[in-house]
Amino acid sequence: MLLEVTDLHVFYGRIEAIKGISFGVGEGEITTLIGANGAGKTTTMRTISGVRTVTQGSVIFDGQDITKMAPHDRVKLGICQAPEGRGIFPGMTVRENLDMGTYVRGGDSAQKAADLAHVFHLFPRLEERISQLGGTLSGGEQQMLAIGRALMSRPRLLLLDEPSMGLAPMLIAQIFEIIKQINSEGISVLLVEQNATQALRVAHRGYVLETGYVVKDGSGHDLLEDPAVRAAYLGG
Amino acid sequence: MSTIGNAFAPVRDAFDSIGDAFHRMNQWQKYSFYAIVIIALYLAPFWTDIPVIGPIVDTPGTQFSTVLNDQVIIFVLVALGLNVVVGLAGLLDLGYVGFYAVGAYVTAILTSAHGNLPWLLSLPIAVVVSMLFGVILGAPTLRLRGDYLAIVTLGFGEIIRLTAKNMDWLGASRGISNIKKPPSIFGLKFGVIDPKPYYYLGLTLVLIVVFVLHRIEYSRVGRAWVAIREDEDAAELMGVHTFKFKLWAFTIGAAVGGLAGVHYAGKVGFINPDNFPLQLSILFLAAVVLGGSGNMYGAILGGVLVAYVPERLRNFADKRVFVFGVVLVLMMVFRPEGILPKRVGDEHKKRQRSSQNEEVAQ
Numbered sequence: 001m002l003l004e005v006t007d008l009h010v011f012y013g014r015i016e017a018i019k020g021i022s023f024g025v026g027e028g029e030i031t032t033l034i035g036a037n038g039a040g041k042t043t044t045m046r047t048i049s050g051v052r053t054v055t056q057g058s059v060i061f062d063g064q065d066i067t068k069m070a071p072h073d074r075v076k077l078g079i080c081q082a083p084e085g086r087g088i089f090p091g092m093t094v095r096e097n098l099d100m101g102t103y104v105r106g107g108d109s110a111q112k113a114a115d116l117a118h119v120f121h122l123f124p125r126l127e128e129r130i131s132q133l134g135g136t137l138s139g140g141e142q143q144m145l146a147i148g149r150a151l152m153s154r155p156r157l158l159l160l161d162e163p164s165m166g167l168a169p170m171l172i173a174q175i176f177e178i179i180k181q182i183n184s185e186g187i188s189v190l191l192v193e194q195n196a197t198q199a200l201r202v203a204h205r206g207y208v209l210e211t212g213y214v215v216k217d218g219s220g221h222d223l224l225e226d227p228a229v230r231a232a233y234l235g236g
Numbered sequence: 237m238s239t240i241g242n243a244f245a246p247v248r249d250a251f252d253s254i255g256d257a258f259h260r261m262n263q264w265q266k267y268s269f270y271a272i273v274i275i276a277l278y279l280a281p282f283w284t285d286i287p288v289i290g291p292i293v294d295t296p297g298t299q300f301s302t303v304l305n306d307q308v309i310i311f312v313l314v315a316l317g318l319n320v321v322v323g324l325a326g327l328l329d330l331g332y333v334g335f336y337a338v339g340a341y342v343t344a345i346l347t348s349a350h351g352n353l354p355w356l357l358s359l360p361i362a363v364v365v366s367m368l369f370g371v372i373l374g375a376p377t378l379r380l381r382g383d384y385l386a387i388v389t390l391g392f393g394e395i396i397r398l399t400a401k402n403m404d405w406l407g408a409s410r411g412i413s414n415i416k417k418p419p420s421i422f423g424l425k426f427g428v429i430d431p432k433p434y435y436y437l438g439l440t441l442v443l444i445v446v447f448v449l450h451r452i453e454y455s456r457v458g459r460a461w462v463a464i465r466e467d468e469d470a471a472e473l474m475g476v477h478t479f480k481f482k483l484w485a486f487t488i489g490a491a492v493g494g495l496a497g498v499h500y501a502g503k504v505g506f507i508n509p510d511n512f513p514l515q516l517s518i519l520f521l522a523a524v525v526l527g528g529s530g531n532m533y534g535a536i537l538g539g540v541l542v543a544y545v546p547e548r549l550r551n552f553a554d555k556r557v558f559v560f561g562v563v564l565v566l567m568m569v570f571r572p573e574g575i576l577p578k579r580v581g582d583e584h585k586k587r588q589r590s591s592q593n594e595e596v597a598q
Contacts, residue, residue: 075475
């Protein structure tokens with residue numbers, strides 16, 4: 001396992017949002033957390049990127065305990081999150097946003113240029129918009145920018161929080177294709193999604209979250225076939 | 237509203253065409269341009285002797301070079317420092333006068349009240365102490381955001397002033413007098429009557445600060461500040477140690493504020509707590525916001541305007557603060573980003589310009 005989360009508890013004040021969940025992300029795999037609003041998906045994601053503190057439990061990345069590590073140090077280890085919604089820098093151009101992805105790596109402009117070319121290959125739309133301000137992009141383009149920016153950090157584990165949120169159906173299919181492609185290049189992915197069908201189709205492994213608990217887990221394929229999961233999350 | 241907002245379009249176009257012309261210049265022409273501007277600034281005390289222009293710029297009731305030093309230089313220095321905190325890192329600081337006071341008081345203590353150091357030696361010490369105060373204020377409070385930070389900094393400014401007012405060691409409300417003057421150099425005598433040497437010194441300090449801040453703004457530190465201003469969470473997720481860089485913004489801002497205080501103390505020779513009221517913090521902030529928060533040259537312009545315009549309007553003494561207030565309100569309604577807005581992607585601007593040029597060509 002590249003990432004191992006054990007018995008995780010997270011509190012918002014006195015309210016326990018995550019009530020002891022355990023899961024893992026295998027090296028080179030796509031793992032998905034699915035569940036309804038308020039199930040604790042985003043909170044779990046934020047504890048892995050480090051912006052939320054853990055009350056109890058442990059997060060192990062590549063054999064190293066990172067439970068109490070600061071977020072910026074986790075980025076250096078290769079954990080990078082594309083935040084939910086519009087977590088881009090609105091007043092920076094597309095180019096400047098992508099440059100921020102290389103912040104922890106610094107140096108080597110040849111490598112940066114190669115990474116930039118790779119991101120533009122995945123998202124040709126971003127190249128067309130290179131000098132436009134992030135805040136003026138459409139929702140789908142902002143999502144692409146957030147993913148592209150995370151890729152610029154050369155992550156080992158890419159955290160994607162609701163990448164399909166608010167997108168047109170055609171764009172959703174496209175985003176999931178790109179996630180598969182990113183994964184095929186050897187980057188492990190943890191995907192948090194409400195769009196369970198699409199997520200389970202691309203995922204090697206899936207966990208179903210309900211009000212702070214993991215209620216079911218299995219391979220993406222098995223969960224897709226599971227009658228209970230179908231009834232609750234996949235519309236029958 | 238936008239039609240009135242467009243009243244600024246000629247101003248913006250004028251600045252843009254100056255910018256374009258500047259970009260077309262070669263290295264040698266650029267340096268000559270800088271040199272001419274700098275020489276013109278050093279000659280500013282003599283602008284009043286120029287026919288036609290002289291009477292327009294001259295300030296009634298106060299010697300022009302006194303306004304230049306005591307008002308303009310101080311406000312420009314402070315606006316430069318505050319712009320780092322508010323404009324670049326996006327941290328609302330309502331107690332910036334505190335750092336200005338710390339700088340002035342350290343110089344006063346070291347050169348008069350409790351020491352006999354020369355002014356020049358007190359300068360680096362005062363700057364370092366101001367930075368320490370930046371850390372003292374920042375370390376516990378920079379975990380707060382937005383409104384909460386503003387309230388705490390507001391309190392800081394008042395704490396500094398009230399401490400000075402109530403501590404005998406700091407001269408209490410009598411203040412501290414006989415603060416040493418800067419040393420005479422190049423035949424310039426820092427006396428009581430002629431303000432010009434102070435202006436030359438102050439302008440030199442401004443140029444040094446501009447140079448240093450320009451270097452920082454375009455470094456990794458500057459990029460981190462802008463990322464924090466744009467979206468603090470996203471900056472953290474991109475690996476920016478946000479707390480560390482916010483603290484640096486506070487510390488560097490404090491250093492420049494303290495430097496302004498040192499210059500002020502050296503000129504006036506006497507300070508007391510009433511020189512550092514809350515109102516001054518508000519005016520400092522007004523300078524940054526009016527000129528263009530996040531753009532160093534905007535902050536300088538704002539500092540010049542906030543310092544100079546009230547002096548120029550002194551003939552309307554009773555109404556000038558009112559007029560000034562109205563101008564500020566109108567500015568915020570019609571051009572909230574300030575006169576010279578912050579740089580938004582040079583590349584973006586260039587492309588916009590070139591596409592406009594293409595349209596014109598067709």
